[in-house]
Amino acid sequence: MSLERPIVFGNWKMNGLREDGLALARAVATAPGKGTLGIFPPATILREVILAVEGSNVIVGAQNAHSEDFGAFTGSISAPMIKDVGGTAVLLGHSECRHGLGEADADVWGKAEASARADLLTVICIGETDDERTAGRRDAVLRRQIDGSMPRGSDVSKLVVAYEPVWAIGTGKTPSESDIVSAHAFVRERLDAIFGRESRIPILYGGSVKAENAAAILALEGVDGVLVGGASLDAESFVRIFQAGQ
Numbered sequence: 001m002s003l004e005r006p007i008v009f010g011n012w013k014m015n016g017l018r019e020d021g022l023a024l025a026r027a028v029a030t031a032p033g034k035g036t037l038g039i040f041p042p043a044t045i046l047r048e049v050i051l052a053v054e055g056s057n058v059i060v061g062a063q064n065a066h067s068e069d070f071g072a073f074t075g076s077i078s079a080p081m082i083k084d085v086g087g088t089a090v091l092l093g094h095s096e097c098r099h100g101l102g103e104a105d106a107d108v109w110g111k112a113e114a115s116a117r118a119d120l121l122t123v124i125c126i127g128e129t130d131d132e133r134t135a136g137r138r139d140a141v142l143r144r145q146i147d148g149s150m151p152r153g154s155d156v157s158k159l160v161v162a163y164e165p166v167w168a169i170g171t172g173k174t175p176s177e178s179d180i181v182s183a184h185a186f187v188r189e190r191l192d193a194i195f196g197r198e199s200r201i202p203i204l205y206g207g208s209v210k211a212e213n214a215a216a217i218l219a220l221e222g223v224d225g226v227l228v229g230g231a232s233l234d235a236e237s238f239v240r241i242f243q244a245g246q
């Protein structure tokens with residue numbers, strides 16, 4: 001499976017009631033352009049969104065998955081459940097889960113193994129906090145997260161990495177273009193070392209991507225696409241981001 005660039009994924013987070021969510025999904029499904037579009041609605045409307053975009057090439061996935069397939073894990077959903085309703089992808093290791101829910105690298109790894117068993121496209125999110133960045137530890141953190149949360153031995157064509165600096169998420173701040181390029185180059189080097197140069201795992205940038213800055217970000221060397229939060233909730237701005245990469 002090879003994803004056509006630009007890859008533009010929308011993480012709806014805890015947003016989207018049925019009416020607005022389905023209207024948004026339908027608008028995304030009719031967006032013209034080349035590349036790969038994906039949306040990650042809340043689990044409550046996952047099935048309905050999948051049906052709403054049926055017949056389009058839009059990928060629909062969930063925002064997290066448990067490392068076990070089934071069991072006594074109140075409040076969780078598993079990779080086979082996502083697959084069962086027709087989902088084909090999952091976001092894992094988002095900073096709101098790493099920092100908000102205390103997910104460690106090893107937890108993300110276990111979830112990624114489960115996603116691979118269910119044959120889902122697995123988007124592993126990584127990124128440094130503001131303190132880590134100011135302390136000059138960005139690359140050390142990225143290395144630790146890549147080494148610690150990416151499963152080995154699964155189908156590399158089903159893996160995507162999203163570099164999302166924590167301090168850029170939902171803040172309107174973005175790193176400088178040269179910082180994005182250098183972070184992506186570092187991630188690429190590490191992925192090559194682990195998975196081989198031929199793996200070509202796509203690397204997305206995420207954090208305050210908007211219609212206004214998307215063209216510049218998508219044009220940067222080493223950026224295969226973007227993972228969009230807030231701006232993915234508005235059909236017009238999400239479609240403009242996709243079109244900025246054409």
Ligand SMILES: O=C(CO)COP(=O)(O)O
Pocket residue numbers: 011094164168169170171172206207208209227228229230231
């Ligand atoms: O967390 C994000 C996507 O996963 C980014 O969120 P924002 O685009 O709202 O900054």
